[in-house]
Amino acid sequence: MSSPLWDSDRRLTAIGRTRLSVAARQAVVDGQISSSTTVLDYGSGRGDDVRGLCEMGFQVQGWDPFYAPDQEPWPAEVVLLTYVLNVIEDPTERRQSLTRAWELAERLLVVSTRLTWERSKVRGQQYEDGVLTSRRTFQHLFSPAELRSYVQEVSGIQCVSAAPGVVYAFRSDKARLRYFANKILPRTAWLSSADTGSAIAAVVEYAEQRGRLPWLEEMPTEMARLLTHLQRSELQKIVRRSVVPERLEAGSRTSTLSTLLFLAVELFNGRGPFGSLPLSIQLDVRAFFSSYKEACRRADRLLLKLRDDSYVLGAMRASAVGKVTPSALYVHRRAVDRMPIVLRLYEHCASIAAGRPELWSVVKLRHQGRAVSWLDYPNFDHDPHPRLNSSYSVDLTTLNVSYVSYTESSNRPLLHRKHEFLAPDDPDAPKYRRLTQSELRAGLYQNPHLISSEDGWEAELVRCGRELRGHRLVRRKDLGQNR
Structure with missing residues (x-):
């Protein structure tokens, strides 16, 4: 130059x-x-x-x-x-x-x-x-x-x-993999322990969450000290008598899937030897798989499934959370961890390639081609029809990234049927569902092509003689606008 x-x-x-x-x-x-x-x-x-x-x-x-x-x-x-x-x-x-x-x-x-x-x-x-x-x-x-x-x-x-x-x-690979583990694996919350009895209760709780007995090296220092007088076989017998079998089995399933997700993401970014894995991941592999080789083989198959449009679409339709449209699945941030494992992998791969933004409310996963968008609706919980603030997207085929801000727009896109983006048991879902039902009865969804932006939605509210007060739909006070 x-x-x-x-x-x-x-x-x-x-x-x-x-x-x-x-x-x-x-x-x-x-x-x-x-x-x-x-x-x-x-x-x-x-x-x-x-x-x-x-x-x-x-x-x-x-x-x-x-x-x-x-x-x-x-x-x-x-x-x-x-x-x-x-x-x-x-x-x-x-x-x-x-x-x-x-x-x-x-x-x-x-x-x-x-x-x-x-x-x-x-x-x-x-x-x-x-x-x-x-x-x-x-x-x-x-x-x-x-x-x-x-x-x-x-x-x-x-x-x-x-x-x-x-x-x-x-x-080091170890530091990089610890970062992935913290991002991907569910955090295990240890109960506080002041004596041997409470320490054992915390171990039982951990075993039900993780599906296996923890090792001393995984425990908080004080808890490990309280339990050092117990042989591992003794602790194992105590835990077996105390755990709820159904919870232990559920924890085992969750840990198996989380380990596969971790290993698949690791392959996407470059897989290291077994010894480079965080200790808890090594112990999960030993507990839930016949070998590291078998775990990696299953994770590889999971990653390959991301290339299959029909498999990805099937996973979206089978998902217990989110809204499927003709082009994509939309899921709220609170429900992302409830998606099928292949879809969680899809989102994680995109975040590794281009970075997950700090502010987002809904993730969009395309089922034809591979592209992920993180959509920021800053007032999702309080606005009955939240306005889109920004969209950050990455195409996993080309790694091209786009960012669109709507903050200066006078006619922003907005959301309807908020409950569909959440898990069915989300505490806010019933309130959002009631609003959707009220809007359906009022005829507000008769012209779906009009209501995707602020101006069109306001015009339909006027046409139907309705207005919103929080998450309640009421008749407009201006009788001249009423039907």
Whole structure:
């Protein structure tokens, strides 16, 4: 690349923030940054993430060539490279910065950049592989797939899209697989234990949830101490006398499916040896499968089923949750874990490829082709017909990603029949179902092509002489509008 025709002042790209950046917040939410973790913000700009993380009690240092150049950056367990790569106009220097950040990361490198759909917010003209902005700075906007591939190429390892525009590069397979396990497997809540009796009760509860007896290494430290005087065979006999067989069997089925889901996702992202698996996964494999080889074979078959349109459509029609349309299945966030295992795998693969957004209410899975959309209806629980705020979609065939915001739209898409997106036993489903029945009786669904947007829905409410008060449909007060 030839030398730039302007004096680039990258300091102008460092903005002030009142909250953590998306990448830093994601790392905290995912448990990758804790009180015992050392953190380096490499290219820390004005230092807002450094201050924010310090206020939260984390061990963090910032380094920036302009705002904090005084000391050399030190290696840290977690290195943040936040909105740095996109402002470097020289591809060679861009790569060097990523390489240096990776060298400093002892356990995890977190990389985030601005994304291609932000182009409308960047004023300027095309220059080389980016945009020369109106402020005489530079922006190279990445697609999520490009960013993940770029970090993989430089680091030489399989990376994970933690969120749109946020990539995790783990030093070890074990760390990467622990991340997957925390994302995929249901959390087991341990009952508090103050004595041997309560510790045994907690073990019984765990066994019913997981379908097997826990090992001491899986238990909270205090609980393990309370039970060290018992032989495993003794503890096993006590648990067998105490568990409810039906719950134990249900826990076994759930753990078997969760293990298959984990192994299938692992294959999608690059499978490691048995010894690299988190301990609890290793124990699940031993408890519920004849061998690791057999478990992997079954997980491989599950992943292959994602290519079969008829199988995926059949799973959607058999799903106990969600709404099936001629093109897709729509499921509320609260019900996603109740989908058939192949559909949960479908959604997880998309999240690994492009990152699951922080804000979403309903996931859409296409049954022809492979594409997933996360739809954000911010007032789903309170608005009887929630308005669509944004849509983030990834095509698993091409890995192309699209983002559409409806915040500036004066006629947003909206939802009807909210109960259909939930599990039948969701506590809010009866209230939503009653509203749908009232609207059906009032004739509001006679023209379905009109009611998918705000203006059309309001016109139908007027036509039918109705209005909404919360989740109740009532006659309009303006008698001139009544039928």
